Amino acid sequence: MKILILCTGNSCRSQMAHGFLQSFDPKLEVYSAGTEASGKLNEKAVQVMSETGIDISHHTSDSVEQYLNDEWDYVITVCGGANESCPTFSGKVKHRIHIGFDDPSHAQGTDEFIWSEFHRVRDEIKERFFQFYQQLQQ
Known part of the structure; x- marks a missing residue:
């Protein structure tokens, strides 16, 4: 199964x-991409994932752009709030779904609050994508 996030x-x-x-x-063949890819990973995202034992x-x-000519079983958009518009995917895909999350990189305030947002969103992503994975198994 081939999945693009x-x-x-x-x-x-x-x-x-x-x-x-x-x-x-x-x-699973899992890939991720962006319509305006930053070219780098958010260091806080890397750190909160490493806390779960996952090295990204x-x-x-x-x-x-590099994935538009591929065929996908699923393309999943993860953008969140009303201030964001989800990108569209014009490639060959069997199922398009949306599982939205707040963007913790936009959190403002104390370091403690910002880290709490990264942890909260990370945990929400884990839970929702595990539910998605379980549905794939049915």
């Missing part, structure tokens, strides 16, 4: 979702 910057939420989904089943530091922030 799509967002705007491909530095945080899509990378965490990619890491979790791949950890649930290494046989080797991931790359890729443009969706």
Whole structure:
């Protein structure tokens, strides 16, 4: 099964979702991309994922352009709030779904609050993508 996780910057939420989904089943072909890929990973996302035992530091922030000619079983958008518009995917895909999350990289306030947002969103991503994975198994 081939899955693309799509967002705007491909530095945080899509990378965490990619890491979790791949950890649930290494046989899945999981990729992530962004419509405006930042070219780098968010260091806080890398750190909160490492706390769960998942290393995403080797991931790359890729443009969706490189995946448009591929065929996908699922394309999953992960953008969140009303201030964000989810990217569209014009490639060949069997199922398009949306599982939205707040962007912790936009959190403002104390360091403690910002880290709490990264942990909260990470845990939400793990839970929602595990539910998605369980549905795939049915």
